[in-house]
Amino acid sequence: MKKIIASLVTFCALSVPGSFAFAEVLKNPIKYDTFSAFVAGVTNAAVQILMPFVVIAFIYSGFLFVKAQGKDTELKKAKEAILWSVIGAMILFGAWGFAEMIGKTVDTFTK
Numbered sequence: 001m002k003k004i005i006a007s008l009v010t011f012c013a014l015s016v017p018g019s020f021a022f023a024e025v026l027k028n029p030i031k032y033d034t035f036s037a038f039v040a041g042v043t044n045a046a047v048q049i050l051m052p053f054v055v056i057a058f059i060y061s062g063f064l065f066v067k068a069q070g071k072d073t074e075l076k077k078a079k080e081a082i083l084w085s086v087i088g089a090m091i092l093f094g095a096w097g098f099a100e101m102i103g104k105t106v107d108t109f110t111k
Helices: 002-015 035-068 072-110
Strands: none
């Protein structure tokens, strides 16, 4: 019985015109108007946030090379660190470039 009453009250409240003016209350909190602009904004923010980590990874790899002083095991660790730093940078810039290409493609089809 309580479910029926709750359903009727909800139906009556929603059916009265002007009782809930959702269009006036809800506003877009995101500053982007299109999905492609949103994706471009997110990827640009990701690049700006993650770029210092890539730079730190390269600096750390350089310190590992200096610290190795010709020792084979430590040189191997330094080479792996620089390899993974390069791979991380390529993934970051690849994702950014891929998102830019998709955004431009979507923009050309929506216009």
